[in-house]
């Protein structure tokens with residue numbers, strides 16, 4: 001054997017040993033990456049407050065007007081929330097329940113969680129479910145040239161808004177809760193009474209979640225639907241403090257419309273609010289504060305303002321509430337005569 005061949009042999013073994021080192025290093029890197037991934041996943045699952053409060057649970061904050069009338073209802077709400085009682089705001093569509101609930105919730109300086117009641121909403125939609133599959137792969141080289149590989153697929157629990165709110169001591173705003181079928185809302189009974197949320201589907205200790213001492217709930221419902229198809233179970237209503245709301249007074253409604261509509265002077269807004277309040281009396285349909293905001297927005301787009309345009313705008317705003325086409329002409333007649341009688345002069 002020549003010196004050269006010996007040298008090549010030595011070089012070959014050096015290359016092989018550096019390859020082995022590299023492979024071992026790769027295995028170590030992969031294990032470290034997997035460890036970091038699992039650690040991240042675990043901390044996400046355990047969740048801290050900020051991570052759990054996902055935007056999809058919360059609507060944007062709207063401008064909020066606080067007059068004496070508004071402050072009165074706020075005071076009554078806060079009184080009950082302070083002693084840990086859930087508050088149920090009941091009132092006609094568009095009277096300001098949601099705006100008030102959101103405002104009071106934000107004032108509490110706790111995270112706010114939002115749920116919108118719906119006939120299709122299930123208990124799982126409220127509390128959570130095993131909704132995702134989690135795949136964990138382990139690859140290990142225990143013996144030289146033998147790679148042991150294992151794939152674990154397990155179900156992963158995903159919390160829904162009620163569980164997040166209960167765990168984090170948030171203020172839950174459950175809008176139109178009576179639209180949800182009563183059976184789905186049964187989970188609320190033990191939350192309000194025993195301070196425990198039961199997670200159907202979970203096993204063992206993780207089936208029960210202690211309600212955080214700062215957790216509060218504000219529920220809203222429409223006074224008409226409330227007595228309708230999904231009449232909530234008496235046991236749930238028994239646990240709620242019920243505050244009936246009506247439309248605010250004229251001046252509050254004027255301020256509310258002003259806060260939502262730019263570029264329309266106070267006189268025009270006052271006339272629109274007064275007209276809508278009159279139509280509220282004359283029509284069988286519900287004419288909420290929202291209708292006044294929409295009419296003011298509509299008028300704001302018109303340069304050449306007159307009674308005929310105002311009639312068109314009011315009919316457009318209210319027509320979706322009448323069931324038949326034939327009723328639209330009746331609606332127009334009522335709007336026209338209200339404008340005439342009140343001598344509304346929009347400018």
Ligand SMILES: Nc1ncnc2c1ncn2[C@@H]1O[C@H](COP(=O)(O)OP(=O)(O)OP(=O)(O)O)[C@@H](O)[C@H]1O
Pocket residue numbers: 062063064065066070091092093094095096097098099100220222256259288289290293
């Ligand atoms: N205090 C307030 N400040 C500012 N805007 C308000 C106030 N109260 C009500 N509004 C506005 O009036 C409109 C109707 O209010 P809101 O949606 O709260 O009524 P609601 O009773 O919850 O209606 P629905 O039953 O249809 O949900 C909204 O545009 C809302 O932003």
